[in-house]
Amino acid sequence: MSTALVWLRRDLRVADQPALARAARAAERVAPLYIHTPDETWPRVGAASLWWLHHSLAALDTELAAAGSRLCLDSGPSTERLCHWAQVSDATVVYCTAIAEPWARQQEAAVAEALAGIGVRLEVLPDGLLTDPSAVRNRGGTPYRAFTPFWRSVRAQLDPPRPTPPPALPGLPEAIPEPQPLAALGLLPRIRWDEKLLPHWQPGAAGAQQRLEAFLGSAAADYAERRDYPAHPGTSRLSPHLHFGEVSIRSIWHAVEEARQALPAAAHGALDTFLAELGWREVAYHLLWQQPQLHETPIDERFSRFAWREDPHGTLLEAWRRGATGVPLVDAGMRELWATGWMHNRVRMVVGSFLVKNLRLPWQHGEAHFRDTLVDWDLASNSMGWQWVSGCGADAAPYFRIFNPVRQGERFDPDGEYVRQWVPEVAGLPKSHIHQPWAAPADARARSGLRLGYDYPEPLVDLTSSRKEALAAFQALG
Ligand SMILES: Cc1cc2nc3c(=O)[nH]c(=O)nc-3n(C[C@H](O)[C@H](O)[C@H](O)COP(=O)(O)OP(=O)(O)OC[C@H]3O[C@@H](n4cnc5c(N)ncnc54)[C@H](O)[C@@H]3O)c2cc1C
Structure with missing residues (x-):
């Protein structure tokens, strides 16, 4: 009886899934298999993405069960585990879909070679x-x-x-290695900060x-x-x-x-x-x-010599991460990210510009924080996004276009609703001052119950002078 494995990675669905469709046509027995390989992905996948992955795999198992199959889980080196699964299940072919990331191409090449060594073919389909x-x-x-x-x-x-409908899936091979339970993959954090994410999302198809x-x-x-x-x-x-x-x-x-x-x-x-x-x-x-190193190497090489600000104890970076910069739109974005694992695109640009241009901290710090906290973290989009806001990318906003977070707030959150939702400390301020509480008259602050420096910080940096310093640092690049 012909048997195929479907090696699932970043294609966690049943409908219009080229690898599953091909296997369902070609084989009488099919094992859909996810192997957790944290050491083979670089840069390493962040905690919020792993949380999503856990729930996505659970949802995929339900979907596969409805189609007459089930999801097999394993962990360990992909070459070794796939060879083991192919041998035990007597599979002659493994289907997967391509991931256009540098580590994934290396992984595919290594797996193809290992499988060929035991007479099994790897077929990688575009997706x-x-x-x-x-x-x-x-x-x-x-x-x-x-x-x-x-x-x-x-x-x-x-x-x-045109997308193809879910295939009728053949049953699992008679003999397969013992699959692991989902919990054994260890995708959920030990300290359960993740429970706050679930009300915002339904991972899965x-x-x-x-x-x-x-x-x-x-x-x-x-x-x-x-x-x-x-x-x-x-x-x-x-x-x-x-x-x-x-x-x-x-x-x-x-x-x-x-x-x-x-x-x-x-x-x-x-x-x-x-x-x-x-x-x-x-x-x-x-x-x-x-540029396979897009997440850490600026496309515009001059930025390797950029005069970043010293932040020896990491206090500026930490204030940015925690949403405690004293600039409401920036803090709202960082808190939305922390609470939901997602941030609105306009605000991603604003918080990015503030980190790189007003705080003058390396964009790679922002890239790494987003990588850890975004549920939608994506190597290509995140790296390009950070290079874009920093002005060092291929199609970047010119460095001198520095987002003013106050003007951005007045324009894109004119009634201050977004800021009120995420920064309740300033919620009592009228909309005319909500985006710059430090400029609000003392009586307006008193009426709103805001004690600047106690309830909510003074801005970490002066927006005007930090802008000038950033421009000077940029001009020094030549
Ligand atoms: C600093 C920075 C970091 C970013 N990091 C990521 C990331 O890790 N993952 C990610 O998916 N997007 C990233 N983006 C792009 C964008 O912010 C998100 O794709 C978007 O906010 C997702 O929300 P949405 O699905 O509602 O988007 P929609 O507006 O509904 O857009 C639909 C889809 O188009 C794609 N898309 C939209 N805008 C962009 C963009 N600027 N670049 C690439 N794809 C885009 C996304 O897949 C998105 O789901 C980043 C942007 C910046 C400025």
């Missing part, structure tokens, strides 16, 4: 992206550096295949589908106008689902195109804006392909 990040080229034959020409050229040619339908059914039509306002849910919040492959990128694309048919022409621009955001995700992988 996860609309483009092949290694293949996109401009007319001159070189990879793109900037988003706009990349997307203009890619978008015109995109014709993603069903949760992804709900988010997609909710977004296309309501916010999508106004996406272009509303996406920048953090107090209101104007974006899809699909990012963690996309990262873990709980929904296929092709099915999102086609769902958007179907929504287009149902919406008036005036709303079509909003859908194109949304598709362009998916394009940012594509270009991030294209850049990661060009």
Whole structure:
């Protein structure tokens, strides 16, 4: 009886899942297998992502059970464990989908070699992206550096295949190694800080589908106008689902195109804006392909010599991490991140700019903190995002464009609702002062019950002088 393994990694769904579909067609017995390999991923996956992974695997098991199969779990070196599973189950082929990250390509190459040594074939199928990040080229034959020409050229040619429905899955092989229980993978933190995350999310394909339908059914039509306002849910919040492959990128694309048919022409621009955001995700992988160390090495090499501020005891960094900088929009963002594992895109840019330009601390510290705390942490998007806010990336905001967190707050949180939600210490201030409590008249502060320096900190740095210092440091780069 022919047997196949499906090696699951970042494709945790049943519908439109190329590896499962191929195995279901080709073999009479199929074992869907997830192997936890923390030592093979670099940089190491952070705690919030591991939390998500735990729940995503649980949801996948339920989904597979409904399709007549189940999820097998294991941990250890991928080469050794896959060879063991292939030998015990008598599998002749292992199917998986590609992950366009440098460590994953190394992992795939090592696994292919090890399996070949015991006469088993590894077949890696494309998935996860609309483009092949290694293949996109401009007319001159070189990879793109900037988003706009990349997307203009890619978008015109995109014709993603229609998503396929869940396959009828064959049963498990008769003999398999003893799978591990989910708890044995140790994905949940020992100190259970994670319980606060669950009310905000439903990891897994069903949760992804709900988010997609909710977004296309309501916010999508106004996406272009509303996406920048953090107090209101104007974006899809699909990012963690996309990262873990709980929904296929092709099915999102086609769902958007179907929504287009149902919406008036005036709303079509909003859908194109949304598709362009998916394009940012594509270009991030294209850049990661060009620069495998994107999370730590600035694309603009001059930034390796940048005069970062000394923070010998890490107090500035810690205040930023804890949301105690004294700048309400920055603190609101950092607290939203801590409480929910997610932060609105506009605020990610603001807190990033504040860290790198006002505090003048290395962007790699911000990258690492996001990596640990975001449920949607994604090597390509996070690295590109940090290089972008720092002004050292391929398509970066110029360094001299420094976000003013007060102006950003007044513009994108004009009534102060977002700040009030996450920074209750300043909630009593009128909206005219909520984004800069230090500038509020003493009587306005007294009326709101705010004692600056006691209930809520004075700003860590002066926004005007720190801006000037950052510009001077930038100019010194030449
Ligand atoms: C400093 C910084 C760090 C970031 N780190 C990450 C990260 O680790 N993981 C991550 O998925 N995104 C990251 N982003 C991009 C963006 O903030 C998130 O993708 C977005 O906020 C997710 O929310 P959403 O799903 O509601 O987005 P929507 O607005 O609904 O967009 C739909 C999808 O498009 C993609 N997308 C949107 N904006 C971007 C972008 N600027 N770059 C790449 N993809 C994008 C995401 O997959 C997103 O789910 C970062 C941005 C910055 C400035």
